[in-house]
Amino acid sequence: MADITSTQTVAAPAVKAPASRIKWGVVGDHAVLIVGSLFMVLPVFLTFMTSTHDQLTIHRDGMQWWFGDELVNNYRDALFEKGGFTDSVDGLGMLMNSLILGIGFAVGKIIVGMMAAYAIVYFRLKFATLAFWVIFTTLLLPLEVRILPSYEVIQGMGLTNTYTGLIVPLIASATATFFFRQYFRSVPEELVEAARIDGAGPVKFFIDVLVPLSRTMIAAMFIIMFVFGWNQYLWPTLITTEEGFFTLVRGIRQIIQAFADGNAIPEYGQAMALAIIAMLPPVLIVLFFQSWFVKGLTESDK
Amino acid sequence: MAEVTLESVRKVYPGGVEAVKPSSFAIPHGELVVLVGPSGCGKSTLLRMVAGLEEITDGVLSIGDRVVNDVDPADRNIAMVFQNYALYPHMTVAKNMGYGLKNRGLPKAEIEQKVRDAAKMLNVTEYLDRRPSQLSGGQRQRVAMGRAIVRSPELFLFDEPLSNLDAKLRNQMRIEIRALQRRLGVTAMYVTHDQVEAMTMADRIIVLNNGEIEQIGTPSDIYHSPASTFVGSFMGAPPMNLLPASYNGNGHVALTDEISVPVEANTDHAGDVQLGIRPEEVQLSDNGATPFHLDLIEELGATRLLHGKLAGHSFTLNVPNTTTPESDTLAVELPVEALHLFHGETGRRL
Numbered sequence: 001m002a003d004i005t006s007t008q009t010v011a012a013p014a015v016k017a018p019a020s021r022i023k024w025g026v027v028g029d030h031a032v033l034i035v036g037s038l039f040m041v042l043p044v045f046l047t048f049m050t051s052t053h054d055q056l057t058i059h060r061d062g063m064q065w066w067f068g069d070e071l072v073n074n075y076r077d078a079l080f081e082k083g084g085f086t087d088s089v090d091g092l093g094m095l096m097n098s099l100i101l102g103i104g105f106a107v108g109k110i111i112v113g114m115m116a117a118y119a120i121v122y123f124r125l126k127f128a129t130l131a132f133w134v135i136f137t138t139l140l141l142p143l144e145v146r147i148l149p150s151y152e153v154i155q156g157m158g159l160t161n162t163y164t165g166l167i168v169p170l171i172a173s174a175t176a177t178f179f180f181r182q183y184f185r186s187v188p189e190e191l192v193e194a195a196r197i198d199g200a201g202p203v204k205f206f207i208d209v210l211v212p213l214s215r216t217m218i219a220a221m222f223i224i225m226f227v228f229g230w231n232q233y234l235w236p237t238l239i240t241t242e243e244g245f246f247t248l249v250r251g252i253r254q255i256i257q258a259f260a261d262g263n264a265i266p267e268y269g270q271a272m273a274l275a276i277i278a279m280l281p282p283v284l285i286v287l288f289f290q291s292w293f294v295k296g297l298t299e300s301d302k
Numbered sequence: 303m304a305e306v307t308l309e310s311v312r313k314v315y316p317g318g319v320e321a322v323k324p325s326s327f328a329i330p331h332g333e334l335v336v337l338v339g340p341s342g343c344g345k346s347t348l349l350r351m352v353a354g355l356e357e358i359t360d361g362v363l364s365i366g367d368r369v370v371n372d373v374d375p376a377d378r379n380i381a382m383v384f385q386n387y388a389l390y391p392h393m394t395v396a397k398n399m400g401y402g403l404k405n406r407g408l409p410k411a412e413i414e415q416k417v418r419d420a421a422k423m424l425n426v427t428e429y430l431d432r433r434p435s436q437l438s439g440g441q442r443q444r445v446a447m448g449r450a451i452v453r454s455p456e457l458f459l460f461d462e463p464l465s466n467l468d469a470k471l472r473n474q475m476r477i478e479i480r481a482l483q484r485r486l487g488v489t490a491m492y493v494t495h496d497q498v499e500a501m502t503m504a505d506r507i508i509v510l511n512n513g514e515i516e517q518i519g520t521p522s523d524i525y526h527s528p529a530s531t532f533v534g535s536f537m538g539a540p541p542m543n544l545l546p547a548s549y550n551g552n553g554h555v556a557l558t559d560e561i562s563v564p565v566e567a568n569t570d571h572a573g574d575v576q577l578g579i580r581p582e583e584v585q586l587s588d589n590g591a592t593p594f595h596l597d598l599i600e601e602l603g604a605t606r607l608l609h610g611k612l613a614g615h616s617f618t619l620n621v622p623n624t625t626t627p628e629s630d631t632l633a634v635e636l637p638v639e640a641l642h643l644f645h646g647e648t649g650r651r652l
Contacts, residue, residue: 190388193355198402199376208401212392
């Protein structure tokens with residue numbers, strides 16, 4: 001013991017730490033990361049800074065790099081000033097509409113997808129595989145491809161300018177069905193059997209076991225689908241003509257256009273503010289559900 | 303209370319594979335029966351048919367006085383312990399154990415009482431609020447047992463419950479399961495591929511091979527008078543030595559032209575036979591009549607395994623650790639009372 005320590009103290013100065021050597025590899029890594037981050041963050045930063053100026057400055061000098069003095073005014077106007085042709089819609093209303101669309105879209109997709117996957121995986125249906133592939137091929141037919149027939153149907157049912165018409169046609173989802181199918185197939189068979197012996201029927205098993213087991217999966221799906229629904233542009237533009245149903249994403253454009261048509265200077269500051277507001281909910285959703293992701297990864301539940 | 307009876311129970315999978323050939327047996331109340339056999343012998347299928355997880359193609363299955371062929375698993379009054387425990391990962395231990403009772407609509411207080419009693423019996427009381435992922439393998443196994451006990455079933459079904467545990471824990475749990483089953487006096491069916499587990503735990507063993515019952519008997523029956531070469535070589539470690547030989551009904555079996563040994567056999571079969579003898583019943587002896595060529599010694603601690611050749615066929619001896627062979631050509635004695643004679647083609651006992 002004693003001689004070991006003594007040799008160590010003698011040997012210690014010999015292995016001199018390379019104190020001031022620059023590791024170029026590390027510098028390179030960081031450079032790439034920093035450039036990448038700037039690339040992602042700068043447009044958002046510019047938008048935010050610009051949103052704090054009045055429209056004259058923006059019209060004259062373009063995007064702004066630092067705070068102006070119109071922050072409060074722009075955001076207040078963006079949220080509360082009635083706009084549009086009929087002066088019937090404000091930012092807050094559009095925010096509500098977008099939230100209804102995003103949440104309805106995500107929740108609907110998750111419910112339908114989960115139930116479809118449950119049927120396909122757990123019941124010995126005759127054409128389960130066929131049904132799955134039929135659902136799967138609808139991935140090849142996004143809304144844009146079938147937009148005219150979809151519009152025809154919705155219009156025929158008199159669902160234009162309703163939330164139902166806005167949400168329901170978008171719900172059927174091959175993506176969610178596919179992900180839940182893959183997940184359910186990884187749930188051990190014995191769990192189903194144990195539940196059968198425990199007297200849990202199909203509905204009970206779904207609600208008591210499968211849904212709680214899939215909660216991290218549901219969270220992931222919710223994020224993806226919410227953001228997807230939130231950013232819908234084409235379908236809401238088609239289906240809603242009443243300004244009371246406008247969503248944020250199309251409202252931004254409406255503001256700029258409406259004023260440009262009236263030969264005035266577009267309210268760029270307000271539009272920028274609205275863009276920032278439109279970005280917030282998806283960001284918040286991701287931040288909120290992130291803890292669920294981490295939990296799902298560390299808890300090796302399955 | 304609950305006797306389990308199978309009458310010509312058979313399983314054919316869609317596609318025509320006959321996983322279990324018509325099998326009949328009865329398990330008296332309170333007995334622990336072990337189904338043992340190699341992978342794919344149909345033992346798990348048989349158990350799953352009793353559980354109701356697998357449909358019965360033909361035959362009659364009754365638990366107690368009730369024919370349960372078409373009864374839902376939940377209503378068969380059984381409990382099953384799975385190899386991978388099959389605990390619900392998102393529920394606490396207490397919820398896991400009480401889930402079946404909750405589905406039966408028992409009042410909360412009663413469920414709690416039963417769960418607490420079972421937990422106490424299995425020493426898992428302190429884990430009742432934990433999730434399965436926070437428990438070790440042995441603890442999970444106990445919880446799975448607890449889930450079975452709280453239901454106070456008429457029949458326990460065990461599907462290789464110990465094969466995910468390490469060897470030491472396996473031995474300990476083996477004893478615990480056995481003691482628990484005795485104490486509760488519940489009939490049990492236990493599936494394993496481990497012949498040691500089968501020998502130590504069973505009141506009776508059912509040996510299966512290729513979907514067919516080879517033999518039903520007490521561990522001692524199975525060990526001392528195996529019904530076929532398959533049973534002889536599957537049960538017991540190291541397996542029984544089997545030597546091809548010929549028998550002409552004169553009380554002697556010829557291993558080669560020179561070597562023949564006397565046997566006791568009440569058969570008029572003449573021709574090809576298999577001569578079986580357990581490695582621990584062969585004796586090394588200076589005046590033994592049969593030459594044995596030693597190739598390899600395996601040290602087991604208490605005993606030694608001598609591997610080599612006898613009459614040109616591989617052959618193993620299990621000898622005490624005090625025996626140290628000095629040359630590689632030894633003489634052995636095959637005691638007449640330890641010899642088993644099997645049919646040369648069918649492998650059945652003669």
